[in-house]
Amino acid sequence: MILSGLKRWGIATRMMVSALVLILLVLPVAGGLLAWNFREAVNTSFNNRLGSLLNVVIAGVAYDLPNDALVLERQLGDPRFERVFSGWYWQATDGAERVITSRSLWDQRLPVVEGSQVVYRQSAGPGGQTLRVAARTIQIPNLPDPLHVSVAADLTEVRAEVARFHRLLAVSLATLGVLLLILIGLQIRWGLDPMRRVEKSLKSVEAGRQNSLATDLPEELARLARAINLVLERDQTLIERGRSAAGNLAHALKTPLSVLSTLSEQLPASQQQAFRAELQRLNAAVRHHLARASAAGPVGLGRKTDLAEALTPVFAALEGLASRRGVQFEKNLGLAGPVRFEQQDIQEIVGNLLENAVNWAEKRVELVLEQSPESLSIVVEDDGPGMSETQCAEALSRGARLDEERSGSGLGLSIVNDLVRIYGGTLTLTRSGLGGLRVSVELPA
Numbered sequence: 001m002i003l004s005g006l007k008r009w010g011i012a013t014r015m016m017v018s019a020l021v022l023i024l025l026v027l028p029v030a031g032g033l034l035a036w037n038f039r040e041a042v043n044t045s046f047n048n049r050l051g052s053l054l055n056v057v058i059a060g061v062a063y064d065l066p067n068d069a070l071v072l073e074r075q076l077g078d079p080r081f082e083r084v085f086s087g088w089y090w091q092a093t094d095g096a097e098r099v100i101t102s103r104s105l106w107d108q109r110l111p112v113v114e115g116s117q118v119v120y121r122q123s124a125g126p127g128g129q130t131l132r133v134a135a136r137t138i139q140i141p142n143l144p145d146p147l148h149v150s151v152a153a154d155l156t157e158v159r160a161e162v163a164r165f166h167r168l169l170a171v172s173l174a175t176l177g178v179l180l181l182i183l184i185g186l187q188i189r190w191g192l193d194p195m196r197r198v199e200k201s202l203k204s205v206e207a208g209r210q211n212s213l214a215t216d217l218p219e220e221l222a223r224l225a226r227a228i229n230l231v232l233e234r235d236q237t238l239i240e241r242g243r244s245a246a247g248n249l250a251h252a253l254k255t256p257l258s259v260l261s262t263l264s265e266q267l268p269a270s271q272q273q274a275f276r277a278e279l280q281r282l283n284a285a286v287r288h289h290l291a292r293a294s295a296a297g298p299v300g301l302g303r304k305t306d307l308a309e310a311l312t313p314v315f316a317a318l319e320g321l322a323s324r325r326g327v328q329f330e331k332n333l334g335l336a337g338p339v340r341f342e343q344q345d346i347q348e349i350v351g352n353l354l355e356n357a358v359n360w361a362e363k364r365v366e367l368v369l370e371q372s373p374e375s376l377s378i379v380v381e382d383d384g385p386g387m388s389e390t391q392c393a394e395a396l397s398r399g400a401r402l403d404e405e406r407s408g409s410g411l412g413l414s415i416v417n418d419l420v421r422i423y424g425g426t427l428t429l430t431r432s433g434l435g436g437l438r439v440s441v442e443l444p445a
Helices: 002-007 010-058 156-207 217-266 270-292 305-326 343-360 390-396 412-422
Strands: 061-064 071-072 087-092 100-101 121-125 130-138 147-154 328-334 362-372 375-382 426-433 438-445
Touching: 002 270, 010 061, 010 087, 010 130, 010 147, 010 156, 071 087, 071 100, 087 328, 121 438, 156 217, 217 270, 305 343, 305 362, 343 362, 343 375, 343 412, 343 438, 390 426, 412 438
Parallel strands: 328 362
Antiparallel strands: 061 071, 087 100, 087 147, 121 130, 130 147, 362 375, 375 438, 426 438
């Protein structure tokens, strides 16, 4: 289900999600590397600073032999070593009773660290401070024991500096990520603009505002648009050719059928009925298949039919037929504009329904035609005898006749049903409020 949903994502969505995933993967990794490098640089710089102070202390410490005490002959010049528990301390001791410390250390002592080279380590300090200690073991004149010299500083300052950098880095990377997404979004929008123009052109063709796709596009899409235009033109030509061939075939068959019907009158009376029945079946089959062959179905892109104009000749013919039979024909047309139906098909649907209703009506036939942006509704009612559910099902089968005494081939409803199915619509037969048959057709507009 998830993969199926992903397949339906738009191109712009796919590209934006890909860019977002890439940014979410790359920027944190880059930020982590930058933060690590900055911490290492700060720690290295801090260690170098402690190492320099350690060298100053080592150069200034001496052993006062007459007093058997350690002294610092050179001041460090940093007032923080004079302020109690300031976080900056130094100490020199032989590991026994001889010890000298900065004033800032007061009565506290730094841990003794041994090492002929400078050793760096962390240690707890006064007041819960976390200290970075630089220590080295040296030998000075007149002092028989080795001297352990240490310089320490509170890491709060370093950690605050690293934390500030982390905040700045997070804000910077977040801002960079947002800017990248915006720029990528603009890039995608600009890159997919030709696709939107193709979509707009397709909608214009579908709505009938133009007959073919615009080709003022990048070369890749221009070739596609030209190919689609060729296909549309060829399909329309084939449809017109097929309809024309079906019409020519219908005319070509009329004369032989008429001749055969006339010749059947010369046959003996015992053979005429069977011969005419077969001719009628042949005529019905020919009409049915020619009607289906000539039905265009949903029209090609860009073609629309004005219903009022297309149905005018149908209404004129049916009003004449109704007048001759003494039937009152009423119509209620709620037309909103052109629709995407082939003119001949809509004439076939409405004409067959009205002809059937007029043939069966006693005094009255009603037509209601309603058009909306989503559908086209056609309702034809009469006050004739109507049909049962079984008869309604039979009436939709090809060539079914419910009354052999009535004129017609019985193909009207069957042809209408075929056309309605071609257009993806529905046809319903029910009892009319007038007492006869109610035929309802719903076609997607």
